[in-house]
Amino acid sequence: MANDWSDYPQQTPLLIVISGPSGVGKDTVLQRMKERRMPFHFVVTATTRPPRPGEVHGRDYFFISRDEFAEMIEKDELFEWAHVYNDYKGIPKQQVREALASGRDVIMRLDVQGAATVRRLAPEAVLIFLSPGSEAELVRRLSERKTETPEGLKLRIATARREMERMNEFDYCVVNRDMALEATVDQIIAIIAAEHSRVHPRRVKL
Numbered sequence: 001m002a003n004d005w006s007d008y009p010q011q012t013p014l015l016i017v018i019s020g021p022s023g024v025g026k027d028t029v030l031q032r033m034k035e036r037r038m039p040f041h042f043v044v045t046a047t048t049r050p051p052r053p054g055e056v057h058g059r060d061y062f063f064i065s066r067d068e069f070a071e072m073i074e075k076d077e078l079f080e081w082a083h084v085y086n087d088y089k090g091i092p093k094q095q096v097r098e099a100l101a102s103g104r105d106v107i108m109r110l111d112v113q114g115a116a117t118v119r120r121l122a123p124e125a126v127l128i129f130l131s132p133g134s135e136a137e138l139v140r141r142l143s144e145r146k147t148e149t150p151e152g153l154k155l156r157i158a159t160a161r162r163e164m165e166r167m168n169e170f171d172y173c174v175v176n177r178d179m180a181l182e183a184t185v186d187q188i189i190a191i192i193a194a195e196h197s198r199v200h201p202r203r204v205k206l
Contacts (some may be wrong), residue, residue, distance in 0.1 A: 012201040014105045019115040020130030021160035023142040025176045041099035049087035080117040112163040124202035129170035133177035
């Protein structure tokens with residue numbers, strides 16, 4: 001398990017999208033990457049949904065009102081945004097541009113719809129799809145969160161099934177199995193390191 005990033009090959013900065021269906025563990029994977037103190041800029045998403053227990057404004061998300069979100073859309077301040085499960089989510093443009101300009105790799109956590117938008121706007125982005133070990137694992141994770149009404153849970157499960165069918169739109173697939181978080185993070189690190197070793201590097205233009 002790699003933890004020493006003093007020799008990390010920092011060359012042309014990459015725009016990396018980590019995506020996958022709801023409940024696959026995107027937040028957990030990114031949190032573990034942060035705990036390893038990797039030299040990446042982790043993009044903070046703006047959302048109109050209320051915070052869940054333990055979530056912190058400015059760290060996990062920027063929790064803003066619908067009026068504030070609408071104003072950001074009107075001023076064209078969002079790199080991408082979407083209406084998801086009756087709430088809005090979006091990536092502030094300035095945050096991404098400043099991080100890339102600093103020479104750091106930028107990592108976004110997006111749903112599958114958002115990842116497709118990024119691919120359209122930035123074709124050189126690296127898209128990584130997180131997949132569960134099985135559909136049963138995914139359904140169990142969603143059920144154990146206990147953050148949805150029964151109807152909301154059914155919607156998330158149905159949406160997750162449709163999103164799994166879009167895996168072939170991504171560059172890589174990493175299976176995030178139960179009790180294998182470190183292996184998942186190691187595989188993502190290996191993908192990023194390999195991308196930095198490309199003879200013809202990806203050059204993101206925004």
